[in-house]
Amino acid sequence: MSEPNDTKLMERCSNGDRQAFEMLLARYEKPVFNAAYRMLNSPDDARDVTQTVFLKVYEHLEQYDPKYRFFSWIYRITLNESINWLKKTNRLDALEGDTADSASGPEQEASNQQLSEGMQAALMTISPDYRAVIVLKHLLGCSYQEISEVLEISEKMVKSRLYTARQLLQQTLTERGLH
Amino acid sequence: MTIDPKYFELIQAEIDGEIDDAGKAELENFLAESEEGRTVYEELETLCRSLDSLPPLEPPAHLRHVLLNQAPVKAPPQPSPSLLQRLFSGPLLGYVGVFAAGVALTLALLDSGQISRDAFDDVTGLVGTIADSRHLASEHGTISIDESEVAGTVTLRSAGPLLIVDFDLSARQPVEIVAGYSDKTIWFNGFAQLESTGTSIAAETGAVTVRMEGKRRYAVYLNNPGMRPARIDLRFMANDEVIHEAQLSFSETE
Numbered sequence: 001m002s003e004p005n006d007t008k009l010m011e012r013c014s015n016g017d018r019q020a021f022e023m024l025l026a027r028y029e030k031p032v033f034n035a036a037y038r039m040l041n042s043p044d045d046a047r048d049v050t051q052t053v054f055l056k057v058y059e060h061l062e063q064y065d066p067k068y069r070f071f072s073w074i075y076r077i078t079l080n081e082s083i084n085w086l087k088k089t090n091r092l093d094a095l096e097g098d099t100a101d102s103a104s105g106p107e108q109e110a111s112n113q114q115l116s117e118g119m120q121a122a123l124m125t126i127s128p129d130y131r132a133v134i135v136l137k138h139l140l141g142c143s144y145q146e147i148s149e150v151l152e153i154s155e156k157m158v159k160s161r162l163y164t165a166r167q168l169l170q171q172t173l174t175e176r177g178l179h
Numbered sequence: 180m181t182i183d184p185k186y187f188e189l190i191q192a193e194i195d196g197e198i199d200d201a202g203k204a205e206l207e208n209f210l211a212e213s214e215e216g217r218t219v220y221e222e223l224e225t226l227c228r229s230l231d232s233l234p235p236l237e238p239p240a241h242l243r244h245v246l247l248n249q250a251p252v253k254a255p256p257q258p259s260p261s262l263l264q265r266l267f268s269g270p271l272l273g274y275v276g277v278f279a280a281g282v283a284l285t286l287a288l289l290d291s292g293q294i295s296r297d298a299f300d301d302v303t304g305l306v307g308t309i310a311d312s313r314h315l316a317s318e319h320g321t322i323s324i325d326e327s328e329v330a331g332t333v334t335l336r337s338a339g340p341l342l343i344v345d346f347d348l349s350a351r352q353p354v355e356i357v358a359g360y361s362d363k364t365i366w367f368n369g370f371a372q373l374e375s376t377g378t379s380i381a382a383e384t385g386a387v388t389v390r391m392e393g394k395r396r397y398a399v400y401l402n403n404p405g406m407r408p409a410r411i412d413l414r415f416m417a418n419d420e421v422i423h424e425a426q427l428s429f430s431e432t433e
Binding site: 018021022025026029030033034037038043046047050051054055115116119120134137138139143144159162163166169170173 | 187188191192195197222223226227229230231232233234235236237238239242243245246247249
C-alpha cells in the first residue's frame with residue numbers, strides 16, 4: 001500500500017489525527033534537523049530549532065495552503081527559524097569558522113573527516129542567505145525550482161546565489177588548504 | 180578568469196543536472212576548446228561532490244518523542260456537539276476532567292494513610308499548572324534519558340509550595356520510576372496525566388513510584404510547605420534492574 005502524501009497527512013493532522021503527524025515527523029525530522037545543523041553548526045541548537053519548527057507546523061496547520069508543496073513550507077520555516085536563532089544569538093554575521101586540524105594523519109578516513117569539518121567551518125563563513133541555498137541544494141537535494149519555491153525568490157536569483165556561495169566556499173577551502 | 184559568464188552558468192547547470200540539450204551541446208563545444216573552462220568545471224564538480232557527501236547527522240534518539248509530545252492535542256471536528264460536550268470543550272474543564280481521573284486513580288492506588296486530605300484542596304492551582312505549566316511555574320531543571328527501554332525528559336517545576344515533576348517519556352516496555360525525596364516535610368500532593376491512561380502510581384513516605392509503558396505525559400505534584408531546598412532522586416527500572424539514575428534539585432533562591 002502506498003504511503004499517503006504530505007498534503008493528505010496535513011489534512012488528517014488538521015482533523016486531529018496524531019498518527020498522521022507522527023508520519024510527517026518520521027518523514028521530515030531528519031532533514032529538518034540536518035538543515036538546521038548545517039545552518040547553525042550546533043547539534044543542540046539544531047535540536048531546539050527542530051522542536052520550534054514542528055511546533056509551528058502543528059500550531060499553524062490551518063494556515064497551510066495545499067496548493068504549495070509541504071516540503072517547501074516546512075523547509076522555509078526551518079531556514080527562517082535558523083536565521084532567527086542566529087539573530088537571537090548574535091551569530092548572524094558570517095563567522096571566521098574554526099579551521100580543521102591540519103595535523104591529522106594521512107589516512108583517507110581522517111582526510112574525509114577533516115574535509116567534512118573544514119566544509120562545515122567554511123559554510124559558517126558565508127552569510128546565512130548563501131548558506132541556505134547550499135543547504136537546500138546539497139543537503140536537501142532541491143532543484144532550482146524547488147529552492148526558488150522555498151526561498152520565494154526567482155530561479156535566476158537561485159542560480160546567482162548558488163554561484164556566489166560556491167565561489168566563496170571554494171575560496172575559503174583553498175585558503176585553508178582543503179581544496 | 181576570462182571565461183564568458185554564460186559558460187559559468189552552463190557549467191553550474193550541467194553539474195546540478197539542470198541543463199537542457201541545447202545548453203549541453205554548447206557547453207561540450209566550449210569545454211573541448213577551453214582548458215580554463217575544463218579546470219573551472221573540475222573544481223566546481225569537486226566542490227559539489229564534497230558538499231553532496233557531507234554526512235547526515237542522526238537526530239537525538241528521544242527528539243521524535245519530544246516533538247510528538249509537545250504538539251498540542253487537536254480535537255477532531257465535532258459536527259453537532261451535545262450540551263455536555265460543549266460544557267467540557269473548553270481546555271480548563273478538559274484538564275479538570277483529566278485531573279479528576281488522575282486523582283481518582285491515585286486514590287484507588289494509594290495507601291490512604293500517607294495522604295493529607297488537604298492535599299487536594301487546591302484543584303484550580305493544579306489544573307492551571309498542568310494546563311499551562313510553562314507560563315505559570317518556574318522551571319528548575321530537566322534531565323534527559325535516552326536508554327533503549329525508555330527515552331524522554333523529566334522536568335522539575337515549582338509553583339509556590341508545589342513541586343511539579345513533569346514526566347514526558349516513551350517506554351518500549353513496562354518501566355518503573357521511583358522519585359525519592361529525602362525531606363520528610365514534603366508530601367505527595369497529586370497526580371495528573373495528559374492524553375493517556377494506564378499509568379499507575381503509588382506513594383509512600385519519601386517516594387513516589389510510577390509504572391508506565393508507551394508514550395506518556397504526566398506530572399507528580401509534591402507539596403513542599405517550607406519551600407526549602409529539595410532534591411528529587413529519580414531511579415528508572417526495567418525488568419527489576421536499574422537502567423538510569425538522575426537527580427533534580429529545587430533551590431529556594433531560584
